[in-house]
C-alpha cells in the first residue's frame with residue numbers, strides 16, 4: 199500500500215508543493231502536486247529528488263558526545279542532560295551574553311519561533327541569528 | 333517579495349539583477365521564461381551570461397559590486413527623459429528633490445566607467461523599465477552579499493518609487509530567498525534585534541508583551557549577528573554556541589576565522605541531520621529529523637505560509653528540532669507544553685500581528701500569504717496597496733561604495749561566488765544524492781577565455797585560486813559566459829570551499845558579508861606561488 203503525503207520541497211524559497219510516495223515507512227518517490235500549488239504539476243530536478251537524502255545511510259542515528267578527542271554514541275538522556283547542565287553553568291557564571299545561537303532557514307517557522315523563545319527566555323540572550331545573509 | 337510568484341506572468345517588464353534565477357530558483361525562472369513568451373521584456377544585470385541573460389532584451393554585463401552606480405544611472409535617464417510617475421511621487425512619496433539632486437550627477441557615462449556597462453545599454457534598460465505599466469524587479473544575493481548591500485537595495489527601492497511600480501499586481505521589488513524558509517525564520521524573530529513579526533527588542537512595550545506571554549524578562553540589548561558572533565567567539569566573549577541546521581564552517585565568509593572561533597569555544601552543540609563540517613567541531617551532536625519526518629510550516633519567498641506534513645516516523649534515533657528544544661527547555665527548568673506544532677502556531681498567532689489569522693485549519697488548501705492579521709483576512713498577494721508601513725515611501729539618495737578590497741597586480745581578478753542548479757547551499761543534502769553528484773561532481777572556477785589565455789590556462793586544467801586570505805584547488809572552466817576580469821566559483825564544495833578566499837567585510841547596516849566580491853589570482857596547478 200502506498201501512502202501519498204502532500205508537503206513542501208525542502209530546497210529553495212519558491213515553495214513548490216510535492217507529493218511524497220511512502221511505502222513500508224520508506225519514501226520511494228517524489229512527484230509534483232497539481233492542485234493548490236505554485237508549481238501546478240511541475241518540479242525542477244532538485245524537487246524531483248527531494249526525498250533522496252532522507253534515507254541516506256550517512257544520517258546521524260544517535261546523539262554523539264566528544265570524549266578524548268573523538269565522538270562516542272550516547273543516549274538522548276545523557277546528551278541532553280549534559281547540554282542542559284553545561285548551559286546552566288555558563289549562564290550562572292557569565293550570563294546570557296556568553297551564548298550564541300544559530301537558527302536555521304531550513305527549520306520550520308514553528309521551530310524558529312521556539313529557538314528564538316529558548317534563546318531569549320531560557321538562555322537570556324538576544325544573540326540569535328540565522329544565515330539569511332547567505 | 334512585495335508581490336506574488338503568480339504575478340510574474342502579468343508583468344510587462346522583468347528586471348532581474350544579481351540572480352541566476354533558472355539555477356537558484358528554477359520555478360521562478362520558468363515563470364520568467366513563460367512571461368517572455370507572453371511578450372514581456374527581460375532586463376538582466378549579471379557579470380555572467382546566464383541562461384536568462386541569453387534570453388534578455390538587454391543584458392547589462394556588470395562588474396560585481398557596482399550595482400548602485402548602475403541603478404543610479406538608470407534613474408538619471410528616467411528623470412532626464414521625463415519618464416517618472418509624477419502622480420505617484422506626489423501622493424505616495426517624500427524626498428524626491430534630494431534624490432533628484434543626487435541622481436543628476438549619475439550620468440550613464442560616469443556609471444559606464446564604474447560598472448563596465450555601456451552607457452547606451454544603461455539608457456535602453458532604463459527606458460524599457462520606465463516605459464512599462466507593470467515592471468517587476470527580482471533580485472538575490474548578487475545584490476545583497478556586498479559591503480554596500482543596504483545601499484543596493486535602497487537604490488532599487490528608489491527606482492521602484494520613481495516609476496510607481498509598487499502596490500499593484502505584476503510589479504514590485506522581489507528579493508528571492510535562497511533557502512526555503514528564510515522568510516519564515518525572519519518573520520519568527522530568529523534575528524538578534526527583533527522578536528516575531530519584526531517587533532523590536534529595544535521597544536519596552538514589545539518586551540513587556542513577550543515577557544508576560546513567556547513568563548520571564550526578555551533581555552533588552554539587541555544581540556549579535558552571525559559574523560559578529562564568530563568574532564566574539566574568537567575573542568572569548570561568546571563561550572557557548574548552539575548551532576541548529578546550519579553549516580557555517582562551509583558557508584561563512586573567511587573560513588579560517590570561523591574555524592578558529594569554533595575551536596575557541598568552551599562548549600559547542602550542533603543539531604543537524606548529518607555530521608556536517610561544523611558538527612565535527614562539536615562537543616555534543618544532536619541528531620535532528622529531516623523535513624519528511626515532521627509537521628510544521630514554511631513561509632516561501634512570496635510570503636505564503638504552507639504546511640509541511642509528516643510523511644514518515646523519525647528515522648533511527650532522531651527527533652524533530654522543535655521537540656529537542658522543548659525537552660532541553662524542560663531540563664533547564666522552563667517547561668514548554670505543546671502537544672504538536674499546531675499549538676506552537678497558535679501561540680505565534682497570538683503574539684505576531686502579521687500571523688494573527690494563521691492557524692492550521694486555515695492552511696489545509698494552498699496556504700495563506702502573510703500579512704494575515706485576523707481570522708477572516710484572506711491574506712495579502714501584494715504589499716503596499718494604498719500605503720506603506722511608515723505612511724509615505726521615502727527616497728533615500730545613495731552613492732556607489734567601492735568594494736572593501738581592490739584588485740591589484742598581485743590579485744588582478746574579481747572572484748564572485750554562487751550556486752549551481754544541481755546543488756544546494758553547502759551541499760550537506762544534495763551531495764549525498766548520486767544523480768546530482770554525477771551532474772556536478774566537483775568544484776570548478778569559471779574564467780573568461782581572454783584571461784585564461786593571459787594566464788596560460790586551458791579548459792579542464794587543475795588550478796589554484798588564491799586570495800589575500802587563502803587558496804583552493806579546483807579545475808578551470810574556460811567560458812565566454814563570464815565577464816572578462818571576473819571569475820566564478822560555486823560555494824557547495826567543502827573540499828574547495830570558496831569561503832577560504834572570501835573577505836568578511838560587512839555591510840554596516842545589514843551585516844551581510846561581501847561574498848560576491850574579492851580580489852584573487854589564478855595559477856596553473858603544478859606550481860604553487862606565494863605564501864598563505
Ligand code: SF4
Nearest residue numbers: 207210214242245359
Ligand atoms: S522544486 Fe525546485 S524550484 Fe521548486 S522549491 Fe524545490 S528547488 Fe525550488
